Amino acid sequence: MSSPTMAEKNRLTPKPQGVGGFDECWYPVALSSEVARGSVHGCEFLDGRVVVLRAGGGEVSVLSAYCRHLGADLADGDIRDDCIRCPFHHWVYDASGQCLGSEVGDRVPHGTSLFAFPTQERWGLIWAFNGREPTYNVPTWEEDESERCYSTIMVADYRGDPFLAMLNVIDVQHLRSLHGLDVSDIDLKTEDESFHVDMTIGGGDMGLPTMTRHAQILGTNSVVYSRTSIGIDMMSAATPYGDGRSRLYLVTAGLHSVIPAESIVQKVADRQRMSEDVIAQDIPVLERIRFRVDKVTSSDRGIVTFLQFVTNYPRSHPSAALIA
Numbered sequence: 001m002s003s004p005t006m007a008e009k010n011r012l013t014p015k016p017q018g019v020g021g022f023d024e025c026w027y028p029v030a031l032s033s034e035v036a037r038g039s040v041h042g043c044e045f046l047d048g049r050v051v052v053l054r055a056g057g058g059e060v061s062v063l064s065a066y067c068r069h070l071g072a073d074l075a076d077g078d079i080r081d082d083c084i085r086c087p088f089h090h091w092v093y094d095a096s097g098q099c100l101g102s103e104v105g106d107r108v109p110h111g112t113s114l115f116a117f118p119t120q121e122r123w124g125l126i127w128a129f130n131g132r133e134p135t136y137n138v139p140t141w142e143e144d145e146s147e148r149c150y151s152t153i154m155v156a157d158y159r160g161d162p163f164l165a166m167l168n169v170i171d172v173q174h175l176r177s178l179h180g181l182d183v184s185d186i187d188l189k190t191e192d193e194s195f196h197v198d199m200t201i202g203g204g205d206m207g208l209p210t211m212t213r214h215a216q217i218l219g220t221n222s223v224v225y226s227r228t229s230i231g232i233d234m235m236s237a238a239t240p241y242g243d244g245r246s247r248l249y250l251v252t253a254g255l256h257s258v259i260p261a262e263s264i265v266q267k268v269a270d271r272q273r274m275s276e277d278v279i280a281q282d283i284p285v286l287e288r289i290r291f292r293v294d295k296v297t298s299s300d301r302g303i304v305t306f307l308q309f310v311t312n313y314p315r316s317h318p319s320a321a322l323i324a
């Protein structure tokens with residue numbers, strides 16, 4: 001493959017998140033376990049901050065964090081009748097972000113509301129869509145959650161954009177070089193908007209059992225592994241926050257129909273630990289990479305297609321005025 005021209009390099013080098021908005025994706029903003037019933041939890045997201053409100057019945061909403069009055073952080077508020085009460089002058093917001101009024105003082109201006117993100121809770125994660133309407137379904141497996149034994153963690157926090165973690169899914173060569181894994185039967189289907197990778201993988205220092213598996217990338221930040229031959233699949237998704245950082249979440253999920261009940265918890269825990277070890281090898285590289293694509297080889301074809309996809313992916317930032 002000949003060296004790309006400057007115009008081609010620009011076409012292949014995604015702008016940092018925040019430049020022209022953020023990719024319109026489903027992002028995990030918190031672990032389900034971080035938000036108890038009848039409580040509010042604050043977290044950094046995109047270039048600002050959101051609160052996750054969990055009503056007494058368990059439903060969650062993700063809202064801009066700052067009170068519309070003078071900007072107090074609503075994560076410091078308290079929950080009354082499934083509404084958040086601002087700690088400062090006690091303005092009250094319902095789960096849709098609508099301000100219901102003030103418990104003291106003047107009448108609140110009509111139509112005062114927080115930004116409410118489209119929200120879903122799946123597989124131990126609370127997901128928010130960066131946009132007014134989701135453009136695809138939240139990442140999931142086809143089974144019901146009761147059909148799997150799963151464990152969900154925040155596995156890493158790195159300087160860099162979410163797509164870098166997804167690039168590793170396509171970058172089959174690094175599985176051999178960085179992780180020392182045996183990889184074969186690779187079938188990479190990278191089309192304009194759809195990225196699927198089948199392979200046989202195993203070995204390495206951590207003794208990964210040999211397995212076949214299918215990976216599908218969703219948006220620019222999530223991957224769902226499915227049909228894994230050992231009966232344990234994974235999902236991971238990265239969330240941009242702060243000044244160019246990403247939090248990476250991992251779900252490890254074993255199928256009750258494949259793994260005996262007496263060993264499934266241990267098997268999921270062991271598999272999760274191996275993923276943590278693999279990701280710990282990736283993070284120092286992701287942290288310090290100065291991403292460039294001016295010398296690529298024929299094996300990098302999938303990477304180039306993915307980079308084109310990421311570079312052209314729609315961005316917006318409808319919550320900009322309210323979360324920062």
Ligand code: FES
Pocket residue numbers: 067068069070071072086087088089090091
């Ligand atoms: S800052 Fe929230 S009510 Fe005044």
Ligand SMILES: [Fe+2]
Pocket residue numbers: 168174179278279282
């Ligand atoms: Fe990796």
